[in-house]
Amino acid sequence: MNCQVVRTKIEEAELDQYPGEEAAAHLSACEPCSEFQRERVALRQLVGSLGMVNAPADFDFRLRARLAASKESRRRGLFRFLPAPSAPAIALAASFALLVAAGVIFKQVQFNGHGSGRREQAASATTPAPSSNAPAPQAIKREPTAVAANMDETKSATVSMKHSESGPTILTAEMKPRNRSNRMMKPGEERTGPTAASTVAVGPGGNSSLEFSSRPAPVISLVAVQVPAADQPMKVSLEDGRGTTRTVSLQPVTFGSQELIERKGASRVLASSPKGVW
Amino acid sequence: MDELGFGAAVSPVTTAAVVSAPRSDHALLEATRMGDESAFAELVGRYRNQITSYIYRMTNDYDGAVDLAQETFVRVYSAADRYQTNYAFSTYIYRIATNLAISELRKRKRRRLVSLTGFFQPSEGAPPQEFNPPDLNPLQDVALVDAERRAAVARAIGTLPEKYRAPLVLRDVEGKSYAEIAGILEASEGTVKSRISRARGLLRDKLKAYL
Numbered sequence: 001m002n003c004q005v006v007r008t009k010i011e012e013a014e015l016d017q018y019p020g021e022e023a024a025a026h027l028s029a030c031e032p033c034s035e036f037q038r039e040r041v042a043l044r045q046l047v048g049s050l051g052m053v054n055a056p057a058d059f060d061f062r063l064r065a066r067l068a069a070s071k072e073s074r075r076r077g078l079f080r081f082l083p084a085p086s087a088p089a090i091a092l093a094a095s096f097a098l099l100v101a102a103g104v105i106f107k108q109v110q111f112n113g114h115g116s117g118r119r120e121q122a123a124s125a126t127t128p129a130p131s132s133n134a135p136a137p138q139a140i141k142r143e144p145t146a147v148a149a150n151m152d153e154t155k156s157a158t159v160s161m162k163h164s165e166s167g168p169t170i171l172t173a174e175m176k177p178r179n180r181s182n183r184m185m186k187p188g189e190e191r192t193g194p195t196a197a198s199t200v201a202v203g204p205g206g207n208s209s210l211e212f213s214s215r216p217a218p219v220i221s222l223v224a225v226q227v228p229a230a231d232q233p234m235k236v237s238l239e240d241g242r243g244t245t246r247t248v249s250l251q252p253v254t255f256g257s258q259e260l261i262e263r264k265g266a267s268r269v270l271a272s273s274p275k276g277v278w
Numbered sequence: 279m280d281e282l283g284f285g286a287a288v289s290p291v292t293t294a295a296v297v298s299a300p301r302s303d304h305a306l307l308e309a310t311r312m313g314d315e316s317a318f319a320e321l322v323g324r325y326r327n328q329i330t331s332y333i334y335r336m337t338n339d340y341d342g343a344v345d346l347a348q349e350t351f352v353r354v355y356s357a358a359d360r361y362q363t364n365y366a367f368s369t370y371i372y373r374i375a376t377n378l379a380i381s382e383l384r385k386r387k388r389r390r391l392v393s394l395t396g397f398f399q400p401s402e403g404a405p406p407q408e409f410n411p412p413d414l415n416p417l418q419d420v421a422l423v424d425a426e427r428r429a430a431v432a433r434a435i436g437t438l439p440e441k442y443r444a445p446l447v448l449r450d451v452e453g454k455s456y457a458e459i460a461g462i463l464e465a466s467e468g469t470v471k472s473r474i475s476r477a478r479g480l481l482r483d484k485l486k487a488y489l
Contacts, residue, residue, distance in 0.1 A: 043482055047450040047481070048450055050451055052328075053330060053334045053340070059322075059330070063348050067355055
C-alpha cells in the first residue's frame with residue numbers, strides 16, 4: 001500500500017475509524033503519512049469543535065409571520081392579471097365625490113335663487129341702449145342700482161349731484177331702456193324670459209335691491225356725468241321724475257393703495273396711500 | 279377474563295395508539311400538504327437549529343443565517359405540493375439551504391470592496407487574503423483562547439471558495455455522510471470527496487498555528 005492510498009483512506013475515514021491493518025502498518029513505517037494523519041485528525045477536531053448554533057427563540061413566531069405574508073403574496077399573484085381591487089373603489093369614491101359636489105352646487109344655486117328670510121322675486125337685468133339724448137358726450141358703464149331698476153322706460157331720469165364742499169350741482173339726463181325688461185317686478189312674479197337671472201329682493205320696508213350673486217350683473221349704460229374727482233366724499237341725489245329721490249354717497253376714487261387727489265391750484269396727481277397697502 | 283375490563287389485556291392497537299411513534303419527515307410533510315399546521319411546526323422544530331447552524335457556518339453571519347433559514351422553511355412550505363419522496367427530506371431541505379447560502383455569498387462577493395493593500399500582495403493573481411493569521415502569543419484566559427480559536431476557524435472557513443466550503447461544513451461540522459452530501463450538492467461522491475480533501479488542505483495552511 002502506497003502513501004496515496006493510505007492518505008485517501010485517512011481522508012475518507014471517520015474520526016474514530018480504524019484505517020485497517022495494511023494502512024496501520026504503513027503509518028507506523030512512513031513518517032510523512034503519520035504526520036498527515038495527525039494533522040488531519042487535529043484539523044477535523046478543530047473544525048468540529050465549532051459546534052451547533054441554535055436558532056433564536058422567536059424563530060417560530062417570525063416564521064409564522066413570514067408564511068402569512070407569503071400566503072398573501074401568493075394570493076395576490078393568482079389575481080395579478082385582474083385590475084387592482086382598489087381601482088373600482090377609487091372610481092366609485094370619485095363618482096360619489098363628484099355627485100356630492102354637484103349636489104352642493106345645485107343647492108347653492110337654489111339657495112341664491114330663493115334666499116331664506118327674504119321674499120324674493122325673479123327679475124331680469126338687461127342692457128338698455130344708451131340714450132341718444134344724453135347730455136354727456138361720453139357714456140359710462142355703471143352697475144344697476146335699485147334706482148335704475150325703478151326707472152320707467154318712458155320717463156327721463158334726473159340726476160342731481162351734491163358736492164359736500166361746493167354746494168349742489170344738478171345734472172339732468174334722460175334714460176331710455178331698450179325694452180321693457182327693466183320694469184319693476186311685483187312680489188311673487190317670476191320672469192320667464194331668457195334674461196331672467198337676477199332677482200329683486202324686497203325688504204320689509206318696501207325697499208328693493210337686486211341680487212346678482214348667481215351670475216354677473218348686467219351693464220346698464222347711463223348718462224355721462226362729469227364728476228370732479230375730490231379727495232373728500234360726496235353725495236349724489238338721483239330723481240326719477242316721479243318724485244322719488246335717492247341719495248348716494250360716493251367715496252373718493254382710489255386705485256389700489258393710490259388715491260387720486262385733487263389739489264387746489266395744481267393738476268391731479270397720484271399720491272401713495274399713507275397705509276401703503278396694495 | 280373480567281367483563282368490565284379491569285384485568286383485560288391491552289390490545290396491540292391500543293398500545294400503538296397510546297405510544298405513538300414519532301412521525302417521519304415525509305409523513306409530516308404530507309400532513310402539511312393536507313393543511314396540518316402543527317405538522318409543519320413539528321418539522322420546523324426538528325430542523326430549525328440544524329439549518330440555522332449550517333447557514334451560519336456557511337455565511338459567518340448569524341442574523342443573515344436566521345433570515346435565510348426562515349426563507350428555507352418558507353420555500354419548503356410553499357413547495358410542499360411539489361415535494362417528491364425520492365430522497366430524504368433532510369437532503370431536500372439542506373439543498374434549499376445550500377442554494378440560498380451560496381446565493382447570499384455570491385451577492386456579497388458582488389458587493390465586496392477590494393482592499394487597496396491587495397495590490398501589494400506578492401502572489402500575482404491570487405485573491406485578496408481576508409484571513410488574518412492569529413497571534414501566537416499565549417493568552418491568560420483559557421476561555422478567551424478557546425473563543426479566539428473558534429473565531430479563527432470560522433474566519434478560515436469563510437475564506438474558502440463556495441464549492442469547497444459547503445462540503446467541508448456538511449462533512450466536518452454537520453457530520454453528514456458522503457452520500458448525503460452528494461445528494462445535497464447534486465454531485466457525485468467522488469467529486470464530494472475530492473472537494474473535501476482540497477478544502478482540508480486549504481484549511482490546514484490557514485490554521486497551521488492551531489494544529
